[in-house]
Amino acid sequence: MGRWEPNARERLAEAALELYSERGYEQTTVAEIAKRAGLTERTFFRHYADKREVLFAGSGDLQELFVRSVAGAPEDAAAIDALAFGLDAVGEVFADRRAFARTRHAVITANAELRERELIKLASLSAALADTLRRRGVTEPAASLAAEAAVAVFKIGFERWIEAAEERDMVQLVREALTEFKAVAAGG
Template identity: 70%
Template sequence: MGRWEPNARGRLEQAAMELYTERGFEQTTVAEIAKRAGLTERTFFRHFADKREVLFWGSRTLQQHFVDAVAGAPDSAAPIDAIAGAIEAGAALLQERRDYARQRHAIIAANAELRERELIKLSWLSAALADALRRRGVTEPAADLAAEAGIAVFRIAFERWISTSAQSDFPQLIRESLEELKAVTAGR
């Protein structure tokens, strides 16, 4: 086995995604993923805690990116605008991975356990955003409301982004969804 070949994580991720798509998440084993990637199960577990983490390993990176963007927002930015800048920046990171995002979404949508895990990760992301706002001096309930609204905007824009056949721009869909939210809350 080519366990010392470069990009083991990427090869494992690709193998897992192929197998999850072909056979389903529940029917795929770690041994099969490792074999398809030309690696050992031990190598798999060096990179991922379990087969679910193949789908969720990037959430910490995305969370840190969001938090850093909130921290870097201008001091004069309203809480929702700091959140909007963060989720738009996160969308820009994902823009080039649209096909992967579609595939990942389909795998998660087909499995209740994975849908639950996705909701937990989004909840953690919202909590991290709210904490970032509190560090900027935003009080309650504004910090939690802005963070939750931001995650809702992100989810709605994401669904639109992966479901359209045209090469839509994810950050633009974030901006449009945020404008829709503002219109709804303004009573227009």
């Protein structure tokens, strides 16, 4: 055994979500999170850039998956169809994490600072998707607009999945949102 317990980073993330959920984000100090994880405040900031980031550590993986799926769509697929590939892949990955996703989502929506952080993560995702589309030959501003649309569709699908009374298939909900979106854009 090492000098310290392993998985400091994970322990911090777990402690943070618990405390934010129990007593609210603003009512939790970083010192308290660190203490629950058996560490000091200084160490928290060595693992996470700030008090919010501890909730968004996984967003990079999600973005990578989304981008990879869009990049791997058939070459001749239109922008919106390539994005649909990514939406499917992302929808699948959430399947067994609904309880965690609900807790995390409740914490985030309850606080304006955390909503801000979530929005910039989604903006980063949108930018990465636009970049992927450009590599596929889509020109601007079509690439950026399509990417923003895909993120909006994802958000709607995710929220419906989170809020559904009984467990439903997220992939299906995201597909429904995409269909609705196409109708709106067509003036339906």
